[in-house]
Amino acid sequence: MTQKRILITGAAGFLGSHLCDRFVKEGYYVVGMDNLITGDLKNIEHLFKLKEFEFYHHDVSKFIHVPGKLDYILHFASPASPIDYLKIPIQTLKVGSLGTHNCLGLAKEKQARILVASTSEVYGDPTVHPQPEEYWGNVNPVGPRGVYDEAKRFQEAMTMAYHTYHGLETRIVRIFNTYGPRMRLNDGRVLPAFIGQALRGEDLTMFGDGSQTRSFCYVDDLIEGIYRLLMSDYVYPVNIGNPDEISIKAFGEEIIKLTGTNQKLVSMPLPQDDPKQRRPDISKAIALLGWEPKVSRAEGLKITYDYFKNLSPEELRKTAHRFG
Numbered sequence: 001m002t003q004k005r006i007l008i009t010g011a012a013g014f015l016g017s018h019l020c021d022r023f024v025k026e027g028y029y030v031v032g033m034d035n036l037i038t039g040d041l042k043n044i045e046h047l048f049k050l051k052e053f054e055f056y057h058h059d060v061s062k063f064i065h066v067p068g069k070l071d072y073i074l075h076f077a078s079p080a081s082p083i084d085y086l087k088i089p090i091q092t093l094k095v096g097s098l099g100t101h102n103c104l105g106l107a108k109e110k111q112a113r114i115l116v117a118s119t120s121e122v123y124g125d126p127t128v129h130p131q132p133e134e135y136w137g138n139v140n141p142v143g144p145r146g147v148y149d150e151a152k153r154f155q156e157a158m159t160m161a162y163h164t165y166h167g168l169e170t171r172i173v174r175i176f177n178t179y180g181p182r183m184r185l186n187d188g189r190v191l192p193a194f195i196g197q198a199l200r201g202e203d204l205t206m207f208g209d210g211s212q213t214r215s216f217c218y219v220d221d222l223i224e225g226i227y228r229l230l231m232s233d234y235v236y237p238v239n240i241g242n243p244d245e246i247s248i249k250a251f252g253e254e255i256i257k258l259t260g261t262n263q264k265l266v267s268m269p270l271p272q273d274d275p276k277q278r279r280p281d282i283s284k285a286i287a288l289l290g291w292e293p294k295v296s297r298a299e300g301l302k303i304t305y306d307y308f309k310n311l312s313p314e315e316l317r318k319t320a321h322r323f324g
């Protein structure tokens with residue numbers, strides 16, 4: 001049997017790099033692509049020595065050329081944290097729209113199956129709780145998160161259009177908050193922010209009164225869900241996330257306990273349009289994919305803390321000016 005070939009965009013990012021690892025392990029030839037705006041080569045440097053891995057430094061918002069056959073495409077290129085998409089709003093819009101269009105065009109050309117990474121942000125600040133895939137969302141198109149949310153909504157529409165009009169094999173995953181090793185310490189997300197602050201001996205910056213909720217999924221669970229969705233024949237969006245919901249205040253207290261820091265939670269202004277609550281309804285993933293998360297927050301946080309603890313002092317310091 002000939003070796004399957006898969007293109008992974010956003011390969012040097014947090015999720016992209018874990019996907020590269022998974023597909024190499026499954027025996028695939030992996031073509032990684034990233035423009036390295038938010039990704040980091042150190043996430044995939046261990047793969048460069050493998051003959052079944054190659055890397056293109058390329059911006060997928062521009063025409064994509066990959067020689068040879070492709071069986072699968074995973075489109076994971078995108079800034080993905082509120083700090084990133086506030087800093088680079090136009091690139092965020094472009095990679096979700098033009099980048100998706102290029103990936104879909106490439107999939108059509110190569111007759112490849114494509115899975116695109118959507119997000120719980122398509123639900124905006126949800127008025128339905130927990131969020132099932134049928135919920136259409138509550139998004140402010142012109143707010144600070146609009147550039148990401150609307151790009152992802154456009155991405156879903158474009159992907160469905162390629163499926164219905166061109167008969168392309170498409171999959172859409174809606175990813176809820178995910179954490180684990182290789183998250184960028186300075187991406188502004190709550191988990192690296194809190195752990196970074198604890199490690200530097202700073203107070204933990206809780207936005208608002210911390211009553212807003214999130215549901216955190218450990219990265220290995222997410223990757224397994226994505227793998228199963230790709231191999232399934234279901235074309236509509238599927239939520240993948242961990243339904244174990246927690247308030248940001250309680251989460252901060254967990255991090256204080258885990259890290260043994262003497263610092264405390266300090267309240268900072270709540271960013272505009274910050275979703276008040278978020279928890280995936282994962283009944284579809286359970287029924288269609290036989291998937292549900294296996295790693296508890298206690299286990300996942302411990303592994304993630306060990307990863308951050310072992311970063312070099314310069315890496316830890318680099319992030320210090322972002323907060324406070």
Ligand code: UDP
Nearest residue numbers: 082188189190191193205206207212248274
């Ligand atoms: N948050 C916080 N302190 C921080 C960073 C984030 O309290 O230093 C809050 C943020 O307001 C939000 C939650 O934590 O309510 C999750 O934020 P994150 O940026 O990780 O993801 P998202 O809002 O996209 O779910």
